[in-house]
Amino acid sequence: MTVLFVVAVPLVMMFFALAMERVENRLKHVAVQEEEVEEFLEQARPNEVKALYGHGIGRALELFRLRRLGGRAARLRTKRARP
Template identity: 80%
Template sequence: MTAWFVIAVPLVIMLFALFMERVEARLRHVAVREDEVEQFLEQARPDEVRALYGHGIGRALELFRLRRLGGRATRTRPRRPRGDRSPSQFG
């Protein structure tokens, strides 16, 4: 029984560490850096502040970054208005 315990505990700890590393990597991409928030609070425009209030810091920082890039980032696929669909798209 003790031999199984000696083998199982290190394996469980290693698996837990690998799992937590994956969780940390995902959180690292989602996290907001402190200097970004400071820059936002110092230089935000009214529409960006409204986005902060209405949608949270993620959307507000996205608008802030787009403005700082000068609008170089564009959507990959333009959206069509709802009424502009051909009959072949309905079926």
């Protein structure tokens, strides 16, 4: 019985470590970048802060990105219309 325990425990630990590595790799791609959070905290509007409080950083950053992209799209449209 002891031999089975000595063989099984390292194998279980190895498979657990491999599974956790896969989870970690997936989370690295989904995680929010530090620069994005810093920029959000410096430039957030009240509705984005409410989204942060109510729905978490993901939804708040989504609103923040949409606002920033909306402003850039409007600037591009005005630049194209001027010539």
